[in-house]
Amino acid sequence: MSAEQRQGIALTRAVSPEIARCELTYLAREAIDYDRAVAQHEAYCRALESGGRRVLRLPSPAGCPDGCFVEDAAVVVDEVAILTMMGAPSRRGESPGIDEALRPYRRVLRMELPATMDGGDVLRVGRSFFVGLSARSNEAGVAFLQQALAPFGYDVRGVALTGCLHLKSAATSLGGRRALVNSLWINRRDLPGVDCLEIPKEEPWGANVLTVDGRVLVHQGFAATIRRLEAEGLRVEPLDVSEFLKAEAGLTCKSVLFDERPIEA
Numbered sequence: 001m002s003a004e005q006r007q008g009i010a011l012t013r014a015v016s017p018e019i020a021r022c023e024l025t026y027l028a029r030e031a032i033d034y035d036r037a038v039a040q041h042e043a044y045c046r047a048l049e050s051g052g053r054r055v056l057r058l059p060s061p062a063g064c065p066d067g068c069f070v071e072d073a074a075v076v077v078d079e080v081a082i083l084t085m086m087g088a089p090s091r092r093g094e095s096p097g098i099d100e101a102l103r104p105y106r107r108v109l110r111m112e113l114p115a116t117m118d119g120g121d122v123l124r125v126g127r128s129f130f131v132g133l134s135a136r137s138n139e140a141g142v143a144f145l146q147q148a149l150a151p152f153g154y155d156v157r158g159v160a161l162t163g164c165l166h167l168k169s170a171a172t173s174l175g176g177r178r179a180l181v182n183s184l185w186i187n188r189r190d191l192p193g194v195d196c197l198e199i200p201k202e203e204p205w206g207a208n209v210l211t212v213d214g215r216v217l218v219h220q221g222f223a224a225t226i227r228r229l230e231a232e233g234l235r236v237e238p239l240d241v242s243e244f245l246k247a248e249a250g251l252t253c254k255s256v257l258f259d260e261r262p263i264e265a
Contacts, residue, residue: 130171177195
């Protein structure tokens, strides 16, 4: 199957009715409107479909309030998928369904303790992977990812974080070698070779955007961030993810994006 024939896929998972009990690290707990979160999640899936993605919708696993944040469960490249060992023990019951969903498309490698990693800590820029060393992702996790991806020519390095849960709270890809960055939470010098665009200071949570299929999806409430991205000539699509912001989540965390590539290929 040629690259031109492969369809883009977005793996997603339904919002748990228990999302109000989600894990929190830096934010005080607020009430999350479940029905509104479901509607926002559906709008997110439709936005991915409108760009040509085939959206795989998995059910919410029982007893997993954070289950819709599928990004944390896997890191996927063309050659292989890595099923992560999520840093919060309460979230590890989310993994089996993700494993089953990925197996038709990739050979799956399973991370094992003492290595831990959340996919939200993994930023890809070209052939480079930067992994946030956070409460959820450790040096052993970085070493595992390094070993898994080295045969395919990828570079993996750990980077320090301050003041946020995941690396992708502080930096996300804008395509090519560009990234949107909050330098209060990550030192830009730890991203060598990356062209960093600083977010507006008044919107510290605005750095989590999703660049997909020629567009940049941004929370509609971050008006200054939207203006800055538009000034760079980027095609911006605002979405309301206000309920997910209360769960320390944003645009990237609700999907795992990859190109179709059947395992037999």
